[in-house]
């Protein structure tokens with residue numbers, strides 16, 4: 316619950332760019348999630364700074380929701396203000412072999428931009444859905460290639476909106492599917508990616524087979540959040556879950572995908588509690604069979620009902 320004074324201040328500052336009690340199912344790729352106390356889509360950086368300052372002064376928690384491709388929102392909804400940066404979508408080529416993309420740029424648009432201009436370097440990410448903000452915060456990747464290999468710098472706004480800093484790659488602590496070391500509540504505003512000159516044909520020739528491979532190996536026709544667990548060193552979470560015999564296991568409307576066992580899909584009407592139950596079942600079965608504890612890749616937010 317957002318206290319009345321805080322709610323009035325937020326409404327006055329953001330007008331129709333903030334809504335209250337917003338179900339998040341439409342904002343996550345799993346199509347699951349209880350309501351956010353509020354969902355804000357600030358018009359620009361100045362309004363984002365104002366929003367963060369108001370949250371700080373009224374002691375309202377805030378969190379960033381990208382496009383929700385790696386987020387499970389629990390059935391009881393999420394406290395505070397969910398901030399979506401979908402209006403921060405500037406995308407430009409920079410001198411010296413670089414592309415700057417604001418956090419709200421979809422990764423599909425970034426890929427198209429690079430193809431059209433014949434810029435190489437980001438092909439590995441083709442088909443990884445989400446926004447530049449989510450991509451950077453997750454250090455998204457495939458195989459041995461990760462966002463960290465391409466980032467030159469990120470621009471970060473402080474948790475209270477007081478400042479924006481440019482952090483160069485050597486100061487960033489990227490880990491497997493995580494960017495650590497930013498103060499909690501910090502907001503990634505843009506990312507500067509390094510690219511090299513190529514041709515549209517050459518870039519497309521790398522991307523097309525990757526997209527075909529994804530379509531053949533991932534359940535792309537049903538709602539999911541991508542890989543649920545991180546791969547343990549020297550193995551694959553999907554292989555371990557499949558070996559434990561859990562492919563196709565259902566709880567309520569959620570199912571361990573029959574196509575890729577590290578995906579949980581929403582077969583219709585699934586609740587977050589169903590997904591959490593499958594996560595626990597998969598973890599327990601793999602632990603019992605191998606002694607290994609799978610670590611979550613998906614980010615879980617909110618409260619149980």
Ligand SMILES: Cc1cc2nc3c(=O)[nH]c(=O)nc-3n(C[C@H](O)[C@H](O)[C@H](O)COP(=O)(O)OP(=O)(O)OC[C@H]3O[C@@H](n4cnc5c(N)ncnc54)[C@H](O)[C@@H]3O)c2cc1C
Nearest residue numbers: 381382383384385444445446448449450452455456503541
């Ligand atoms: C079919 C499918 C396939 C996928 N394949 C892959 C894959 O091959 N490799 C891979 O790595 N991932 C994969 N994913 C997962 C997902 O695409 C990535 O994690 C992606 O980076 C999520 O982006 P998002 O904008 O949707 O982030 P969200 O899910 O909205 O957010 C993820 C995290 O980032 C934080 N965040 C988002 N934006 C910001 C910001 N501006 N500032 C600070 N924090 C922020 C959020 O708070 C949250 O903690 C897949 C998902 C699906 C559904």
